[in-house]
Amino acid sequence: MHSAIPRPATFLHSGPLRGTVKVPGDKSISHRAIMLSALAVGESRISGLLEGEDVLATAAAMRAMGAKIERTGEGSWTVQGVGVGGLMQPSAALDMGNSGTSTRLLMGLVSSHRISATFIGDASLSKRPMGRVIDPLSLMGAEFNASPGGTLPLMVRGLVPAIPIRYRLPVASAQVKSAVLLAGLNAPGRTEVVEPIPTRDHSERMLRGFGADLSVELASNGVRHIRLMGEAELKPQNIEVPGDPSSAAFPIVAALITPGSEVTVTHVGMNPTRNGIYKMLEAMGANISYSNEREVGGEPVADITARHSILHGIEVPPEVAPSMIDEFPVFFVAASVARGRTTTSGLDELRVKESDRLALMASGLQAIGAVVTETEDGLLIDGSGGEPLEGGATIKSALDHRIAMSFAVAGQHCYKGITVDDVTPIATSFPSFEIMLMMLKGDDNSSVFPDGSANP
Numbered sequence: 001m002h003s004a005i006p007r008p009a010t011f012l013h014s015g016p017l018r019g020t021v022k023v024p025g026d027k028s029i030s031h032r033a034i035m036l037s038a039l040a041v042g043e044s045r046i047s048g049l050l051e052g053e054d055v056l057a058t059a060a061a062m063r064a065m066g067a068k069i070e071r072t073g074e075g076s077w078t079v080q081g082v083g084v085g086g087l088m089q090p091s092a093a094l095d096m097g098n099s100g101t102s103t104r105l106l107m108g109l110v111s112s113h114r115i116s117a118t119f120i121g122d123a124s125l126s127k128r129p130m131g132r133v134i135d136p137l138s139l140m141g142a143e144f145n146a147s148p149g150g151t152l153p154l155m156v157r158g159l160v161p162a163i164p165i166r167y168r169l170p171v172a173s174a175q176v177k178s179a180v181l182l183a184g185l186n187a188p189g190r191t192e193v194v195e196p197i198p199t200r201d202h203s204e205r206m207l208r209g210f211g212a213d214l215s216v217e218l219a220s221n222g223v224r225h226i227r228l229m230g231e232a233e234l235k236p237q238n239i240e241v242p243g244d245p246s247s248a249a250f251p252i253v254a255a256l257i258t259p260g261s262e263v264t265v266t267h268v269g270m271n272p273t274r275n276g277i278y279k280m281l282e283a284m285g286a287n288i289s290y291s292n293e294r295e296v297g298g299e300p301v302a303d304i305t306a307r308h309s310i311l312h313g314i315e316v317p318p319e320v321a322p323s324m325i326d327e328f329p330v331f332f333v334a335a336s337v338a339r340g341r342t343t344t345s346g347l348d349e350l351r352v353k354e355s356d357r358l359a360l361m362a363s364g365l366q367a368i369g370a371v372v373t374e375t376e377d378g379l380l381i382d383g384s385g386g387e388p389l390e391g392g393a394t395i396k397s398a399l400d401h402r403i404a405m406s407f408a409v410a411g412q413h414c415y416k417g418i419t420v421d422d423v424t425p426i427a428t429s430f431p432s433f434e435i436m437l438m439m440l441k442g443d444d445n446s447s448v449f450p451d452g453s454a455n456p
């Protein structure tokens, strides 16, 4: 986990951002690659794995439950799986750090094994709602002992055989969907998740890739029915993890708002359940182009180039939210310097992420001179029309990597720059972020590689 000692950093207005960078591996896919490899029978190899703290927490937990997991090189890992049903009793509490995905997906896995596990996490994770996974996993027979409000620390006792269920998601959440599917892997018979609003489908793609019997039916009303046959035998795989579109959004927005910029991010995952941010930026007039489009490990991938653009405000349809749920903080930064009003709604989920992202983005943007109104479920932003914002404020990152990176990007287009009180949370998803930004600004030296990693 990152240092408990806060590290402030100041991000100043700079000249154009230029260059080609690679962002680290996709966080959602990296978690799932470790988990499913650990449940396969035999050795899987993973390349391009995100070596951020959240994924390392998943790897440590799977090790604690019996999988043999080794790092063989930068982003390259081998995993010796224990087989579905083979997870072992961990001898200590599983420390999930800051990671909601690790917690909720692993709660699913434990639920259908004959083990119990205690989950703990940092101050941010310990406030986040776990009732949304406790509910369906209880129906499958698992027992829970959670802190008040259904939060961490909590204990899960799994049941074998677990009860396969049909579950309609009450909230658009890929984590809840995945928790139920992962529990269903070791339940006898068919587990079905009914998904009224589509969310990221990496679990479905990867489960199939590992040989699980999983089908997806799209009903005429747009509702997805995901059916998984349990007691699956997963076959080991070689997985190449594409770059994270959520991480790529930071250099892309930085380029769009900084006059004279042109930035290319290579090898970025372009799964349609994840690319809402790019679609919405294009709707605002962003000059974004895609090249080298291809498929990698069952996921579409492309190189993305963004050039400085005069953006104009738009109304973001609420149904787009799940496909850009983690990108709203940096999207709000783009909207703050666009021409005209940007309206967002239906974003209640942003209040239960690593921080209350609606409240923190509203107050932080107001503090640097943006015109922002917070509503119950969204923000209304009246952009500066391309003018730099005032800046000069110190922003609290509140254990939220995306808040920290969003204000680092905003600092690009402020007269006085922005100080983020603690940038250490960035290591949860994008350890090379600051080096990448320096390189794009031309402040680098020869010890920085094009992918943003530093020369050791």
Ligand SMILES: O=C(O)C1=C[C@@H](OP(=O)(O)O)[C@@H](O)[C@H](O)C1
Residues within 6 Å of the ligand: 027, 028, 029, 101, 172, 173, 174, 175, 176, 178, 200, 325, 326, 349
């Ligand atoms: O399944 C996943 O990997 C994720 C799902 C999303 O959370 P929700 O399921 O809570 O929407 C997202 O915000 C998170 O960063 C990763």
Ligand SMILES: C=C(OP(=O)(O)O)C(=O)O
Residues within 6 Å of the ligand: 054, 098, 099, 100, 101, 102, 326, 353, 354, 402, 429
């Ligand atoms: C919400 C996020 O992650 P998690 O839920 O895994 O903590 C995120 O990365 O923005």
